[in-house]
Amino acid sequence: MESKQATIKIEKRSDYISTRIAGDLEYGIIEDVKKVLQSQKPETEYGYILDMQSVTNIDSTGFGMIVNFAKKVLSKEKRIVIIVADEFIRNLFSISQCDKVFPIARNESEALHLLKENNWTGELSINDY
Structure with missing residues (x-):
């Protein structure tokens, strides 16, 4: 087993930080x-992309x-944007209502767009979650 x-x-990029997380959280x-x-230390222009495609x-x-x-x-x-491509993991984000707190993208280009545009507003604030 x-x-x-x-x-x-x-991975530090020029204006954001990409964080790839894999496995079982x-x-x-x-x-x-x-x-x-x-x-x-969030010392970056925009913030973080949490890439959870391998979770x-x-x-x-x-x-x-x-x-x-x-x-x-x-x-x-x-800001923070989370990449979740797997439907099972996306469903867990929905059940936990994290998708109402964070922008959830399917890939890095979509995540980068959400990170830089800064026009996503969630249904819940991080403090209300």
């Missing part, structure tokens, strides 16, 4: 990913990690 794991890769697995996210599962702990990171980014007046 294959053990579950979560990985993260940070579940309780007991995400501590290393969480530490890397929390150590990030295979996410639970409430994973969503909590994303929300806490987003609060840090938003407190610095930067």
Whole structure:
């Protein structure tokens, strides 16, 4: 049986930071990913794209990690866009109502457009979530 794991890769671009997260974002697995996210300093023009195209599962702990990171980014007046291509993971974002808090894109070009245009307004604020 294959053990579950979560990985993260940070790529600084000229005006935003791309953060690729892969694996299972579940309780007991995400501590290393969480530490890397929390150590990030949102010193970028626009903010972050969280690329979750390779995430295979996410639970409430994973969503909590994303929300806490987003609060840090938003407190610095930067933006965050999440890429979710998989329908199962998109459904989890819908069930958790995270899709009402964050712009969710299907690919990097759509995410970059959402990040730079800054005209997406969610149904819920991060503080109301």
